[in-house]
Amino acid sequence: MIFDFKSFHLRSIHADSEQERKLINVELKNLYDSLTPDEKQIFNLELQKFLMTEVGRLGSDYEAIKNQQVSTK
Numbered sequence: 001m002i003f004d005f006k007s008f009h010l011r012s013i014h015a016d017s018e019q020e021r022k023l024i025n026v027e028l029k030n031l032y033d034s035l036t037p038d039e040k041q042i043f044n045l046e047l048q049k050f051l052m053t054e055v056g057r058l059g060s061d062y063e064a065i066k067n068q069q070v071s072t073k
Contacts, residue, residue, distance in 0.1 A: 003031075003043055005050040 008028050015021040035043055 003046050005047060009050075009054070 008024060012021050012024050015024060032040065032043060
């Protein structure tokens with residue numbers, strides 16, 4: 001089973017309001033609550049992997065921007 005965390009993430013980023021963001025979070029929580037214990041374990045592992053990938057990507061983007069700013073000074 002593969003969960004599409006990226007779609008939830010992008011929808012949340014592009015939400016027009018805090019209320020819309022909360023509804024997206026409720027949708028994700030409801031999905032989690034509907035899973036069997038085995039599916040929840042897979043969900044949690046896939047979520048950890050997604051978060052580590054995203055945090056790593058953001059760190060790389062930050063370093064690239066920081067290095068660009070240093071080289072243009």
